[in-house]
Amino acid sequence: xxxxxxxxxxxxxxxxxxxxxxxxxxxxxxxxxxxxxxxxxxxxxxxxxxxxxxxxxxxxxxxxxxxxxxxxxxxxxxxxxxxxxxxxxxxxxxxxxxxxxxxxxxxxxxxxxxxxxxxxxxxxxxxxxxxxxxxxxxxxxxxxxxxxxxxxxxxxxxxxxxxxxxxxxxxxxxxxxxxxxxxxxxxxxxxxxxxxxxxxxxxxxxxxxxxxxxxxxxxxxxxxxxxxxxxxxxxxxxxxxxxxxxxxxxx
Amino acid sequence: xxxxxxxxxxxxxxxxxxxxxxxxxxxxxxxxxxxxxxxxxxxxxxxxxxxxxxxxxxxxxxxxxxxxxxxxxxxxxxxxxxxxxxxxxxxxxxxxxxxxxxxxxxxxxxxxxxxxxxxxxxxxxxxxxxxxxxxxxxxxxxxxxxxxxxxxxxxxxxxxxxxxxxxxxxxxxxxxxxxxxxxxxxxxxxxxxxxxxxxxxxxxxxxxxxxxxxxxxxxxxxxxxxxxxxxxxxxxxxxxxxxxxxxxxxxxxxxxxxxxxxxxxxxxxxxxxxxxxxxxxxxxxxxxxxxxxxxxxxxx
Ligand SMILES: Nc1ncnc2c1ncn2[C@@H]1O[C@H](COP(=O)(O)OP(=O)(O)OP(=O)(O)O)[C@@H](O)[C@H]1O
Ligand SMILES: [Mg+2]
Numbered sequence: 001x002x003x004x005x006x007x008x009x010x011x012x013x014x015x016x017x018x019x020x021x022x023x024x025x026x027x028x029x030x031x032x033x034x035x036x037x038x039x040x041x042x043x044x045x046x047x048x049x050x051x052x053x054x055x056x057x058x059x060x061x062x063x064x065x066x067x068x069x070x071x072x073x074x075x076x077x078x079x080x081x082x083x084x085x086x087x088x089x090x091x092x093x094x095x096x097x098x099x100x101x102x103x104x105x106x107x108x109x110x111x112x113x114x115x116x117x118x119x120x121x122x123x124x125x126x127x128x129x130x131x132x133x134x135x136x137x138x139x140x141x142x143x144x145x146x147x148x149x150x151x152x153x154x155x156x157x158x159x160x161x162x163x164x165x166x167x168x169x170x171x172x173x174x175x176x177x178x179x180x181x182x183x184x185x186x187x188x189x190x191x192x193x194x195x196x197x198x199x200x201x202x203x204x205x206x207x208x209x210x211x212x213x214x215x216x217x218x219x220x221x222x223x224x225x226x227x228x229x230x231x232x233x234x235x236x237x238x239x240x241x242x243x244x245x246x247x248x249x250x251x
Numbered sequence: 252x253x254x255x256x257x258x259x260x261x262x263x264x265x266x267x268x269x270x271x272x273x274x275x276x277x278x279x280x281x282x283x284x285x286x287x288x289x290x291x292x293x294x295x296x297x298x299x300x301x302x303x304x305x306x307x308x309x310x311x312x313x314x315x316x317x318x319x320x321x322x323x324x325x326x327x328x329x330x331x332x333x334x335x336x337x338x339x340x341x342x343x344x345x346x347x348x349x350x351x352x353x354x355x356x357x358x359x360x361x362x363x364x365x366x367x368x369x370x371x372x373x374x375x376x377x378x379x380x381x382x383x384x385x386x387x388x389x390x391x392x393x394x395x396x397x398x399x400x401x402x403x404x405x406x407x408x409x410x411x412x413x414x415x416x417x418x419x420x421x422x423x424x425x426x427x428x429x430x431x432x433x434x435x436x437x438x439x440x441x442x443x444x445x446x447x448x449x450x451x452x453x454x455x456x457x458x459x460x461x462x463x464x465x466x467x468x469x470x471x472x473x474x475x476x477x478x479x480x481x482x483x484x485x486x487x488x489x490x491x492x493x494x495x496x497x498x499x500x501x502x503x504x505x506x507x508x509x510x511x512x513x514x515x516x517x518x519x520x521x522x523x524x525x526x527x528x529x530x531x532x533x534x535x536x537x538x539x540x541x542x543x544x545x546x547x548x549x550x551x
Binding site: 001002003005006007009010013014017018081084085086088089090091092093094095096246250251 | 302303304305306323324325327328330332334336338339340341342343347350351352354355356357358359397401
């Protein structure tokens, strides 16, 4: 247990020591999105008939920040350790692959949630938000960050260079997040795109998270929860399988 | 007694390359063992397999009886490895680095031992310096300290003195000798053969993934080297009685082999009887470098 706790703590300290880049920067980015989109669209759009656009946008931005930072934390930590070679300090000790997984994913979740809370706190100054079902919001934030933390671990294991990781981020994570309804309700999309969104797991994370605030969403929250929980189970199993076999780590 | 490290028919293939082509050897507890071989011979690969950093393509390794794959947690607790590459985590200080390493091995409240290790490696003044700011030699010391935080019974040092100044080299070897006296099994690789000769009681030599020699340092020196007698003689011919001892000659310089010191007298008698005068004389004791070169050439 001490091995796991130490690795977890080391991962926390790693992002905490550079909190300006790992926490302040993403909060600022989210604020910029809010300022720009809200400025342009506030007067034009009412979502679900009652929700003002700025209010609608905030949970989306919070969740987007949560997901992106969960991914960024585990993936960048792992690839840095691989490239500098100090990964061996984690591979030499008797840390089991389950503990390794747990430490990296939990640390990613911690950073993601701190950033998410930061974005929420910063935007609360500008926007009045209701919180209709906080437990749903928390559940989706936890599961969503765990999923992206695992995905970051997979990407970090797979990538040999920083540009491969950047490609993963730009061609997989970014499109999935931007086309997930962060900035709009999918009911405002043409049918084809609505159907396509149904295959995007991140759509369910954002939609479910948003339900926690407004009590309305595109899909019933229980359905979204089932999809997201299923995704987590699959990704966690895949990551554990890779770690157990030592894929690209113990070759 | 259970061997400290037991290597059984280990093979490692990287695509078409066979980095290890079936290596077996056994290192006893308390030994100071030298693993030698030219660049690319497979030393680091073998160490990595023992440490669980690399998987063998075939065969297996046990550390203090624990299989490094099947019982990896027990095996890893028994082993401390100083890696060849100078790696470090730029986010942390020396003390943080050592605390983390100790924690990874499941140890809490290990501060006293960490302080002691830092003291022996002359790191105390750098305890709170960031790893990034250390010189190469200092980083190397931290790597040694990291391998010792969990007091492993078996310690493997992969070229710990590469790029290290004389002073640290001596300090390091003194420390290693002390660890060995305290009962730790030591395995080391080095390209400085005089170091290996001085420190190691037993030596294994690898070449192109094969073990080409495995014996006590003394036996290796005796069987392969004997004594080298270098002579410059007044006449450019060797008495026929001494011909069988000739290894090489260049003009009036002759290079002879002696099995031991008692043969020196026969050689001198032979020369006097032939009326030869000795112009230059040099008798060299056995030396591991020569043994190494000969073994490597024999397996060319
Ligand atoms: N990850 C790898 N992929 C492909 N080939 C590798 C890999 N690691 C090592 N090799 C090859 O395996 C062989 C043995 O390498 P190894 O590092 O074990 O040699 P060594 O005896 O430690 O040499 P040195 O004295 O230079 O440290 C070399 O030919 C090396 O190129
Ligand atoms: Mg090597």
